[in-house]
Amino acid sequence: MPNTRGSPNPNIPPEEGLKKKKPPACDSCKARRVLCHPTTDGTPCPRCIEKGTKCTTTPVTRGRPPKKHLGVVPATPPSASESEPLSSTGSPYDSIGLLPPQESTRLLELSPELVHHLFECFAHLPQYSHPMFRGNILRKALSSVSWKIHQLTPQQRVLAHCVVALSASISYDHAILGIGPQPASFADRSVFMQGADLRSYGVRRAPMYRALCAQALRLACEAGILLEPSEDNAASCFFMQFLEIEKEATSRPWAVAYFSHVRAIAASWNDTNVDPLHAVMWNSFLMLEALETIGSRHPVLISHNDQLLISGNEPLPLQNLFETVQTTMRTAKLQPHTVFRIMPSVFFHITRLCRQLSEAIIGDFARRQPLNETAVTEFLSELTLLHSIRCLVFPPDEPNTASADPLFQGSPQTRSTHLHLRASAGTMVFSRTTMLLALHRELAHRAARAPTTMGQVAWAAERVELLRRQVRELAFFAVEEIAHTLLVPSLPHLTHAYRGALVACAQFCLDEAEPERVGVIEAFAGALKLVGYSWTPPAGLVERLEAYVDTHRVAPLQLFEISTWRDMFPAPLASDLMELFAMPLGQPEPEGL
Template sequence: MFRGTMLHEALSSVSWQIHLLPPELNVLAHCVVALSASISVDYAIIGPGSKPASLSDRSVFSRGADLREYGIRRAPMYRALCAEALRLAFEVGVAFEPSEHNAVSCFILQFIENEKQARSRPFGMAYLSHVRAICESWVDIPDDTGLWAAYLLMEVMETTQRRQPVSVSHHDQLLITGGEPLSLQNLCVLSRGALQERKEREQLLMFAIMGPYVFHVTRVARQLYEEITGDFARRHPLKEGSMAEVTSSLTQLHSIWSFIFEHDEPETHPGDAFFCLSPDQRDRHLNIRACAFLMTFSRATLVLALHRELVRRAAITISPPSSTGHGTGAALADLWASERLTLLRRQVKDMADATLLEVARALRSMPSLPHIAHSQRDAVIAWAEFCLDEADATGSVLPVRAATMETISSALKLVGYSWQLPLGLVERLDAYVDTHRQLIPPFPEDSMFVDMFPEPLDNDWMSMFTMPLGSELFAQSQS
């Protein structure tokens, strides 16, 4: 969204006296400071006690580490810095004047405000308004439109998780990308061809597909809210046509993911080998992991939202009387609708179970800790709750599900480095995991527990929200 070096240069020009920056940059700097406090190792942030020597301290950031203590210790200072950033934002009025600096500030401020679980998203709306104004001023479509589309997708994923209106319109998407992408059906055909190509070609195809994939996930999220999960849709019976379209789109999105990351011959071309790092192409592989992470979690967010809605509808559906041949036409219609809802719920439940395995795999091959702690924190918590709902309903779990729950538990223990987690969430997961502990295989060596802070994120955490190194591969694929 913006070059991190720009803020660095501005601060250098005023001898790192943040209050001497121009008002808009001053707000942006405070936003960056506040959000960076969620990962800082400084005593001023996390308080007295043990601390990592750096973000590369493997004695702290190790396999199986439980880092929740740091999230608890940093919470008071983090919230104080967030409050100061918000105060300055209101004082300067960054929500009212469109600019790239203000767009980034609003993006970060909305992320900060998400912790409050509010129904409104004032800074999110301001961010989108600024993006529209910026895009309308473009004479030519820039090369980095794919990155802008990805940031819009992050906003859409957040609203989908919270069952809030999707503010990104179809026009917004066209304004950024410059036109309609390939249809999902054509994307599936294109992806299938990757199975016949060499691995290097396959990676390039993934970058080319990212733009259309992000476009369609955003489109499906909007349709999901407007026709199935939204407040207006909830006032009416479930539309069969909408369900068919959304589930078909989710299936096609999964097919695209599978064609790229799954293979019929794992012995000769294992799927996880797609993420193996090579010293001479480290930046590219980090971008591959980032793309895979986004592709997995974006679709997973839609699947879980659909599953939750069907569970809710099933819970409030009044069971119609059993048909004995004397029922009225209305009663028979209610019976058919109830049976149909049960079938749809079972189908989507199966889809969610399969998606959960992909989420666990994405966590084991995530590009860096900031990706999970900041861009997908709520999603990981939501999938943890999904696991617990299923486990509590049956009273036990199978070994395969226990292994998945261990992955999610371990991921949450990393998330706890930055944030306080719902009370008892990890302990409940671990209680089920312990019943099958001896049957759970160890994590692969390239998992998140070995390489949590790979370059270029070791000493530049904010690159998670700025133009990443090597991003030209992603950006050029959208042009």
């Protein structure tokens, strides 16, 4: 219908009224209750030009006004019509336990109930035990502001957001998972059980997890945590590096800043008051960082001097450690506490071997040089010693049993002791396998690019291929050991400590597939389905594993259930038992364990 009132603005042709709806009146004209003649090209209206005022237009939302949001996570999941994917242009935050953004920056404001839930989830993750993370202090700070995360100091706010983002990867709350079924708790055995396919949970949590990671990244950059050494900033940098793993970047700025902060803080420590328990925990986290770097072919950032500065005195050489353990096992009855006492030295040597592997064999500079066969031979010899120590304290299991190791049989020992042993065994198996797979990838790379010409060059290529085949067999044996540990999985460790190793093992099994090892491939397919609770596995990997299993499987995989280890989310490690890791060999056994 034509506009009968006409248009005094010469910039708008008469026929425009037939094509487009008239834009809303500007704020100035509405305030003075006069007729506005808005333009469509962004220029001020004629009345604002005449008055010399700024012409702005505030959009008016029509329809029923929204109910006031109190920031409380809904007791029941929102309806499907209210659930929309997160986007940069806006999301139905009310339906997922988030307060709507009040600024154009669109920060997600988490409700206190959701923050408290995510903080409690964090205690189940390995990262909770990091020496730089002062969980009790952060808990008190959050409690003092009624769990309103935005009221924390800038550095604590960044740390809390890192914790929240990490916890979102295991949370079972519908505010994180969105629409669909959810576990009642971490002890819900109807969900967390062997053989379950939990990948749908990872898909559902992915939008919220990415949004929380992005928010943590933004706040970390705004607070400048890369520049100021402090315990909170070091912990935040450590967590940020983990949150950024999926990006597969060529540089690792958060890891570099993390070690820079740690070095600066460690330099002020009193040598005479070194906490043995903290030294143990430092050794374990330095080891996990080193394993992560060689898995992605990044340089190992921790030097030998850094290890000594952070974790204390140098342990026995690996050969001497093996002989000491061997003597101890001969003269004393097999005791689980023997494992605890050697683990700090094992952690130290694993970190050292990762650095040796990176600098002498698989690193960028080493790759430009002819293969150092002496370095490869020495490295394999030390891995053999490491495996021998593992076999002494964790004897090989009998066939067709879930765990015939005397350390893992039902006994009066506490459940916490079993969980510590389980973590120790997993560490030794996963670390050796990660290093062997990294070495195998390097040898395969060199063998593939080696020339086939006659003479000494061809002879060197044959030597590389021979080493590759030898390492391949060792890697297969190590991968089989991991497959056995997957019969009693600890889901937080699989998802947040060994996820990269699991994917590498699965890809190795497919690349070097052998029909007689179909059970191993099936075990990794099942493990990746469990890991899918937190992260979506690489596209098509599980399907390829299952396709190979379906083609070559003779009998279904036997799943064993051990009542002691039925919980895939074991309780946080007891501090009294953690002290056993700081006890030297030869000290009398504690009573009552």
